[in-house]
Amino acid sequence: MDEIVRGLVRAANLICTADPAVLEIVWLSLFVSGLALAISTVIGVPAGAALGLWSRIRVRGLITVLLYTGMGLPPVVVGLAVYLLLSRSGPLGFLGWLFTPSAMVLAQFVIALPVVAGLTMIAVQSVEPGVRLQVRALGATRWQELVAVLREARVGVMASVVAAFGSIISEVGAVMLAGGNIEGRTRVLTTAIVLGTRMGEFDLALALGIILLLLAFLANAVLFWLQQRAEG
Amino acid sequence: MDALLYLLDGLRKSYGGPAVLDLDHLEVQAGEVLALVGPSGAGKSTLLRLLNFLEPPTAGSIVYHGRTFRDHRVPIAVRREITTVFQRPALLRGSVRRNVAYGLRLRGQRDDRRVEQMLAQVGLGDRAKAHAQRLSGGEMQRVALARALVVEPTVLLLDEPTANLDPYNVGLIEDIVRRQNREQGTTVVLVTHNVFQARRLATRVGLMLSGRLIEIGPAPQFFESPSDPRTAAFVRGEMVY
Numbered sequence: 142m143d144e145i146v147r148g149l150v151r152a153a154n155l156i157c158t159a160d161p162a163v164l165e166i167v168w169l170s171l172f173v174s175g176l177a178l179a180i181s182t183v184i185g186v187p188a189g190a191a192l193g194l195w196s197r198i199r200v201r202g203l204i205t206v207l208l209y210t211g212m213g214l215p216p217v218v219v220g221l222a223v224y225l226l227l228s229r230s231g232p233l234g235f236l237g238w239l240f241t242p243s244a245m246v247l248a249q250f251v252i253a254l255p256v257v258a259g260l261t262m263i264a265v266q267s268v269e270p271g272v273r274l275q276v277r278a279l280g281a282t283r284w285q286e287l288v289a290v291l292r293e294a295r296v297g298v299m300a301s302v303v304a305a306f307g308s309i310i311s312e313v314g315a316v317m318l319a320g321g322n323i324e325g326r327t328r329v330l331t332t333a334i335v336l337g338t339r340m341g342e343f344d345l346a347l348a349l350g351i352i353l354l355l356l357a358f359l360a361n362a363v364l365f366w367l368q369q370r371a372e373g
Numbered sequence: 374m375d376a377l378l379y380l381l382d383g384l385r386k387s388y389g390g391p392a393v394l395d396l397d398h399l400e401v402q403a404g405e406v407l408a409l410v411g412p413s414g415a416g417k418s419t420l421l422r423l424l425n426f427l428e429p430p431t432a433g434s435i436v437y438h439g440r441t442f443r444d445h446r447v448p449i450a451v452r453r454e455i456t457t458v459f460q461r462p463a464l465l466r467g468s469v470r471r472n473v474a475y476g477l478r479l480r481g482q483r484d485d486r487r488v489e490q491m492l493a494q495v496g497l498g499d500r501a502k503a504h505a506q507r508l509s510g511g512e513m514q515r516v517a518l519a520r521a522l523v524v525e526p527t528v529l530l531l532d533e534p535t536a537n538l539d540p541y542n543v544g545l546i547e548d549i550v551r552r553q554n555r556e557q558g559t560t561v562v563l564v565t566h567n568v569f570q571a572r573r574l575a576t577r578v579g580l581m582l583s584g585r586l587i588e589i590g591p592a593p594q595f596f597e598s599p600s601d602p603r604t605a606a607f608v609r610g611e612m613v614y
Contacts, residue, residue, distance in 0.1 A: 271463035
C-alpha cells in the first residue's frame with residue numbers, strides 16, 4: 142500500500158516538476174507511437190477501405206485472414222522479427238536501425254497496421270450498401286466513392302486508430318527487443334516501467350505507469366471527442 | 374420531344390445464374406415519363422441500374438444519345454447526366470443542405486442559391502440545417518429527390534420512390550416529378566408496383582415479368598385496352614407471374 146501511495150506522490154511530483162528525464166521518456170514514447178500510428182493510418186485506412194469496398198480483389202479472403210491474425214500479433218514476436226531483420230546479418234541490417242527509435246517505429250508500425258486496416262475494412266463494410274450505390278448514381282468517380290464511404294464510416298475508422306494507438310503505446314515486447322531500452326536513446330515509458338520494476342524502484346515504475354495511463358486517457362479523450370463530433 | 378434518348382437491344386443481365394433481365398428491344402424518348410410496372414423480381418430495378426450505367430450488361434448494348442455502350446467504360450460526363458432516386462433514400466451523414474449539395478460538389482460546383490431553391494421546391498426550405506438522419510421517411514425521400522434534381526439531370530430514374538410513404542408525401546413527390554418533367558424537360562423512368570401512380574404520372578407504361586418486357590405502350594392504351602392478358606390482369610390488380 143505504501144508503495145502505491147509513494148508512487149502516486151512521486152508521479153505527481155514528476156509531473157509537477159516536469160522532470161527532464163521523465164519528459165524525455167514521455168516525448169520519445171509519444172514520438173515513436175505517434176509516428177508509427179501516423180504511418181499505419183496513412184497506409185492502413187486506404188488499404189482497409191479498398192478491401193472493404195472492392196469484393197473483386199482476388200486474394201481478399203487470404204488478406205482478411207492475415208489481417209485478423211495480425212490484429213492479434215504478440216508484440217514480442219514482432220520485436221523478434223524486427224530484431225532479426227535489422228540485425229547486422231539480417232536483410233535490412235545495412236540500414237543500421239537496430240536499437241534506434243527508427244527500429245521501434247518499424248516494430249510498432251507492424252503491430253498497428255493490421256489493427257487500422259482490419260477495423261477500417263470492417264467499418265467500411267458496415268456502411269449501408271445503398272449509400273455506395275446512391276453516391277455512384279449521383280455521379281461519383283471511384284475515388285469520390287471511396288472518400289464518401291470513408292466519410293460515412295468515419296466513426297469506425299477513428300475507432301480503428303484509437304485501438305491501434307492503445308495497442309502500441311502500451312506494448313513493451315517489441316520496443317524492448319527492437320530498441321534495446323537504452324537510456325537517453327530508446328527508453329520509453331513501458332520499457333522504463335519494466336526496468337524500474339526489475340530494479341525494485343516500484344514507486345518510479347508506478348509513477349511512470351500513471352503517466353502512461355494519463356497519456357492514454359488524454360489521447361483517447363481527444364479521439365472520443367472527435368468521434369462525437371463526427372457522429373454529429 | 375420524341376427524340377430517341379435510349380435504345381436498348383438484346384440487353385441481358387445475369388449474376389452468374391439465369392438472366393434477371395432479358396430485353397429484346399426498348400426505346401426511351403427524350404422528355405417522356407416512362408413507367409415500368411410489374412411484381413417484385415421482374416427485373417425493373419436491374420434495368421434502372423443499367424440505364425444509370427451503374428452496372429454493365431452481360432450481353433447487348435445500350436445506345437444513349439447516339440453513343441453505344443456495352444460495358445462499364447462509360448465516361449463520367451455521360452453518367453453525370455443521369456441520376457437515380459432509390460426506394461431507400463440513403464442519405465449521407467450531416468445536414469440536409471450538405472446532402473442536397475452533394476451532387477454539385479462531386480461535379481466541382483458550388484451553388485448555394487440553387488440548393489436553397491431546390492429545398493424550397495421540395496418543401497424543406499426551413500430544414501436546411503437539420504440533421505438528415507433525423508428526418509421523417511417522407512422528408513428523407515424529398516431530400517433524396519432534391520439531391521437528384523439539383524444537378525439538373527437529363528434523365529431522372531425513380532426506383533419505387535414513394536413506397537411506404539404516406540399519401541401527403543406521395544402527392545408532393547409526384548407533383549415535383551411532374552413539374553420537373555414539364556418545366557425542365559427531364560426524361561423520367563419510373564419503376565413502381567403501383568399502377569395508380571403509373572397512371573397518374575406516365576406518358577408510356579410497360580409491364581415487366583421475369584426479366585422480360587411483356588407489353589409497352591401509351592398510358593391510355595396500356596390501361597384501357599391492353600393487348601396482353603397478363604397486362605390486363607395486372608391492371609385489374611390480380612397476381613401475375
